[in-house]
Amino acid sequence: MEQHNRFWRIALLAAPLAVFGVFVIWPLVSSFYYSVTDWNGFDPDYQFVGLSNFAKIASDRLFLQAAVNTSLWMAAAIVLPTSLGLLLALLLDSRVLGARVFKSIFYLPICLSAVIVGQIWTWIYQPDWGLLNTVITQVSGEKFKYAWLAKPDTALWSVIVAWSWQQTGLAMVIYLAGLTSIPGDLLEVAEIEGATQWQRFREVVLPLLAPSTVVVVALSVVNSLKGFDILYIMTGGGPFNSSETLAMHMYNESFKKYLMGYGAAISVVLFGVAMAIIGLYFRQLRKVDRIYG
């Protein structure tokens, strides 16, 4: 029997592990290898340059800017889709009339491509006839019209808002799943004991949603690290690299300037950041599991 099992384990795992190993794990490992070379993307040959790519990172002004922007994006990712998603989930959980329709509406952006989302929001921010400036002009006159995506101080945040619009639906669905697992009698007891609406929310609902919050926050942060397409479409990292993120910087250095070795070094840094987040996530998940599971 054990022999039989071993044969089938190998037979069934061979193909998926081979594909995953060759096209995901192996490239991941060799990113470290190429990060100490000066490969330029088309020559078959390259030189080893030691840690000079990493030294370059330390003095790369654009890398620093990208790191700051990525951190801002992450911070916004923790706050914006999470809080809005929680609000929507709480409102929808009250079994309001048409809850299903509302749910679909808030969820719809998730099935759109980041390319489409980027284009839609480019139109909203369009200086002359965009929705935002049209509304602003109606309310407060011409003088507050603004070229949102073309100005260094608003470009990044404009993209983050567009991205959050798409992420909110995801946060909402996860919170809704969390809310349905809260036992109704717990809330009833709290009500009988004389807890106010706010107390019930603070003392019962919110703590019981902790596992969902861990998932929502982790997903948002991970997705913010992946944020590339929407940025590529809306600003391309500009103006003057003001909205560039680490993912974008990596792409530009590797596939625009053909500094693939340097690009690999940046991707090693990205890997480290992602690793830290995932580690933190699994630890939080276990901690939450111990308390509430």
Add this chain to the structure above:
Amino acid sequence: MANRFSPWPATIFTILSVLAVLFLLPTVGVLLSSVKTTREISMGDLWSMPATLYLGNFAEVLANPSVHTYFANTLLVTLPATAISITLGAMAGYVFAKLPFRGSNTLFLIIVAGMFFPPQVILVPLFRLFNGLGLIDTLYPVIIVHSALGIPICALMMRNFFATVPNALREAAIMEGANEWQVLIQIVLPLSLPALAVLATLQFTWIWNDFLWPLIFTQSDDKRTIMIGIVNLKGQYSVAWGVQGALSLVASLPTLLVFLFFQRFFIKGMTMGAVKG
């Protein structure tokens, strides 16, 4: 159940309606633009209701031969990659659920962790690999990479679903002389149609919508997929906003239809993948 966290139904309905309108506005803008003439839009009327329904933009998009090529290419990538990733995920998921071994949990965790990394982490080596194989500017690398990157989510979801299929079913079949492959194909998979539907909708949507991989691996216009195509055609229709709107709609139509008809599976997949992950 009547008394959940629900104080004021009318107020909640109003708040939700306002939020829903705000949420829909961006999408509605594209819809409106697609049925207006360029003249109408350039006069500053993109966001109002159209006076007449102008279908010229759609005619323009549907008659464009490039759009046909982009669509065909996207199908050629999406259908095989969806099928391959689900097949491989089901095979791995079966072992993790029904034939666990020492270290299989760690292996499973490593595979699932693959879901969380930004794709930039494997970009350079993959480009070198496919360049060396002479496959740059073909659709193959896009199909292959999507198949590989789909394995984590597919293995995760299939494992979780297979775990709910009673072991007694498998044991009975084995006693009668079936092998594991027959158990998987003839007994377990037919019981797992909901999970397969979830994965099919998720994978189809993600791969159809993807931008990064075809951007890296393809170069000539006749190899581009639809999401890259949209960006390429922007130059051709630079001020024809209506045509751009129609193009966006046509490009999103397959995923919108999938969402409309399989919404239940889609949402389930998103929460299952996220919560269990």
